[in-house]
Amino acid sequence: MKANIGVVGLAVMGQNLALNIARNGYAVAVYNRTAERTKKFVEERVKGEKIFPSFDIQHFVDSIEKPRKIILMVKAGSPVDEIIEELLPYLEKGDLLIDAGNSHYADTNERLERLSHHGILYLGMGVSGGEYGALHGPSIMPGGSLEAYKMVQDVLTKIAAKTEDGPCCTYVGNGSAGHFVKMVHNGIEYSIMQSISEIYDIMRKVLKMNSAEIGRVFEEWNKGELGSFLVEITYKIMNYMDEETNRPLVELILDKAEQKGTGKWTAQAALDLGVPTPSLNVAVFARTISHFKEQRIQLSKIFGEKKMAHVDKSIVKDLEKSLLFNMFLSFSQGLWLIHEASNAYNYNIDLLEVLRIWKGGCIIRAKLLDFLRNILKDNPQNINLLASDLAMNFVKEKLPSVLRVSSIARESGLPTPVLNNSIDYLFSLTEENLPANLIQAQRDFFGAHTFERIDKEGTFHVEWQELE
Ligand SMILES: NC(=O)c1ccc[n+]([C@@H]2O[C@H](COP(=O)([O-])OP(=O)(O)OC[C@H]3O[C@@H](n4cnc5c(N)ncnc54)[C@H](OP(=O)(O)O)[C@@H]3O)[C@@H](O)[C@H]2O)c1
Incomplete structure (x- = not known):
């Protein structure tokens, strides 16, 4: 019996994606560069699913029915090219390769072009949801030719997360559209994560709330308009205790934020295309600055003690509105960037569909997405969402709270770069006469x-x- 589809790369994402596909009724051939990982996967995680391991690339390709469909889930960058070169001698015209990693969109364009000369179809496919999503249903953003997408539409829509608006998978658009949209998704993710951290900082330093109290607030917020994956994991993080010290683990984690490049690429793409995405860009710099721990320690001593503003917990409502404001404007900037890229690169992206497939399984899933879709539905040309009374009333209603929070942070010497840049983004876009x-x-x-x-x-x- 031949496998219906193949998966190359058996780190966390590849393993979980292979299991998800197999549990949806498909036979899956799997291969990993290091054989040990394949063996361990089959021994420890495969429990009766139709998963066929290969330890040789030719055997792997031969074990898949024609035309072959092979998902690459390997480290982004040169590993993708290396694995393509290894597979090529055994592939035939009409076979399909799907790069499901976080590849840079320019690399995807180049690979699409290169493989077309061999008659190999290619999809650049964003996958969001982390390891849990890959196993239980991710948000899937495939781009490339429609013909290639049709070959795997059934399996992709089956394994994707489901919401009341359908499976969280759609044909995103031509060329590298899928990877571009996934990249911007990550840029928005950086911005929302930074916004949440800014609010957390005010809670712990100005309001002197402990992690359990902060967790309770985020848990309450998650039941309302702010309901989202990132708010949900924040309250779970606040409640997680370190067994060794019996202290909240978050308080023991070093404040240096890592990054793998997708946030930086989003900022670079925005600068190249001339689209204002200040909140997304400064979220990248916030991570960069966090890395200068030694300098920060030294300079904090020279700067001297920061005196926190005297406010009470009544500002928690203002913090909630600030986070909503930031979330909304992070999406606004990301959507605008996708729209401009779609025009510049002929992606032909349907923004409403993008918002729909972000509703489930993905890291930026949020209740707010329904509100955004309503705004865009009424006026598809409203590409940054702000050109409507609905949107403007939403941000204006939050503004007094946002300004209060910004001023509390300024007075206390606490950095809130996303909050401040979101405010200036709004003020600039709504200003008829700029000093330009x-x-x-x-x-x-x-x-x-x-x-x-x-x-x-x-x-x-x-x-x-x-x-x-
Ligand atoms: N982790 C997440 O939450 C997440 C979410 C969305 C998307 N992604 C993207 O999904 C992809 C996979 O992520 P991951 O976290 O599962 O794994 P990863 O750590 O990014 O990559 C490890 C995998 O790549 C393989 N690999 C590395 N260099 C190779 C080469 N030169 N030739 C062949 N294979 C090579 C490794 O094989 P060996 O075992 O032989 O080393 C292993 O299977 C990445 O592009 C990542 O950015 C990850």
Whole structure:
């Protein structure tokens, strides 16, 4: 009997995805570069599922029915190219490779092009939901040719998370659309995680709340408008005790945030495409700054003690509204970036579908997504969501709370970069007259870069000073 599909790469994600596919009734061939991992997987985790291990790449390819469909779940970067080169000699025209890792979208474009010369179909597929999602139902973002997607549509929609709006999988668009959308998903994820951390910081330092109290607040919030995966895991983290010390584990974790690059790529793509995503960008820098622990210790001593603002717990309501404000504007910036990329790269992405498949199984799933979909449904051109009374009323209603929280953080010397950048994003976009006229004058002054005028058509330059 041949397998219906193959999975290469048996670290956490590959193992769980293979099990998920097998539990949905498919026979799955599996292969991993290091044989030991394959053996361990089969011995310890396969319990009657139709999973066929291979320890040789040719045997692996031969064990899959034609046209072959092979999911690559290996480390992003050069490992993807290496495994493609190893597979190529055994593949035939019409076979399909699916890169389900977090590959950079430019790499996906290059691989699509390269493999098309061999007659091999290719999908760049974002998968969100971590190891739990991969096993129980992730959010799946495949991009490439529609013909390639149709070959695996059944299996992908079966293994995806389900919501009342259907399976969390859709054909995202042409070329590297799937990986681009997954990348921006991660950029939004960085921003929301940083927002939650900023609010947590105010709770613990200004309000002097302990982790259990903070956990209770996040648990309450999770029942309301803020309901989301990231808020849910936050209260679970607050409640998790370290067995050795009997203290909340979160308080014992070193404050240096790691990153694998998708947040940085999102910021780079936004800068390349000229789309304002300040909240997403500063969330990356916040992680970067966190790494300078030794410098921070040294400078904190020179700076001196920070005096926390005197406020009571009545501001918890303001903190909730601030987080909603940040969440909304993080999505706003991410959607705008996807829209511009879709135009620039001919992805042909349906933003409503993207919001739909983020509703379940994924790290940024949130109740707020239904609200966003309602806004966009009424006006599909409202690409950053702000151009509607519904959206503007939502952010304006939160604004007094947001400004209070920002000012409490400023007064206390606490960094809240996402909160402040979200405020400035809103203030800038809603400002008819920005001081960019002065910047244009300065540019023309020192570089003869020219400027336009508000009172007549044309491009102008003046000699601002005598050259001599
Ligand atoms: N972890 C998550 O929550 C998550 C969520 C979404 C997406 N992703 C993405 O999914 C992919 C897999 O993630 P992961 O965390 O399961 O694993 P990972 O640590 O990113 O990668 C390990 C896997 O890649 C294989 N590999 C590394 N270099 C290789 C090479 N040169 N040739 C062949 N195979 C090679 C390893 O094989 P060996 O056993 O031989 O070393 C192992 O199977 C990544 O792109 C990741 O970014 C991860």
